[in-house]
Amino acid sequence: MxxxxxxxxxxxxxxxxxxxxxxxxxxxxxxxxxxxxxxxxxxxxxxxxxxxxxxxxxxxWGVESYDLGAGYGHIAIEVPDVYKTTEAVKAAGGKVIREAGPMNAGTTIIAFIEDPDGYQIEFIGENHIRN
CATH class of the missing domain: 3.10.180.10 (2,3-Dihydroxybiphenyl 1,2-Dioxygenase, domain 1)
Known part of the structure; x- marks a missing residue:
């Protein structure tokens, strides 16, 4: 699978x-x-x-928006440098909702952005530790 x-x-x-x-x-x-x-x-x-x-x-066709609900979390994308990627998103007009920095319960560097429909996307540095 x-x-x-x-x-x-x-x-x-x-x-x-x-x-x-x-x-x-x-x-x-x-x-x-x-x-x-x-x-x-x-x-x-x-x-x-x-x-x-x-x-x-x-x-x-014809549906312009959706209620995202409380169950949706985010999509995670691994990036080489969270800080640089977040700045590139801002420069391209993207919406950053959590600036790059350590996660609140650890040291992994993350950031969050939103797509045009409000879906959250997390950036995670490529050197993070996988549990």
């Missing part, structure tokens, strides 16, 4: 694709419209779907 993708519902597909490609450096791997179901799927990631877990953005 392997984890294939995580799906997020988005209100403006192109705005979300632009964020994940231009701000976070992912590649748009494929995009398909499904007229019978009135939705579009876009798959993005840092590598091909055969070898990597990717992100699926689902746009339900």
């Amino acid at each position: 392997r984890l294939l993708h995580t799906m997020l519902r988005v209100g403006d597909l192109q705005k979300s694709i632009d964020f994940y490609t231009q701000v976070l450096g992912m590649k748009l791997l494929r995009q398909n419209d499904y007229p019978a179901g009135e939705f579009t799927l876009a798959f993005l990631g840092y590598g091909n779907e055969d070898e990597n877990t990717v992100l699926e953005l689902t746009y339900n």
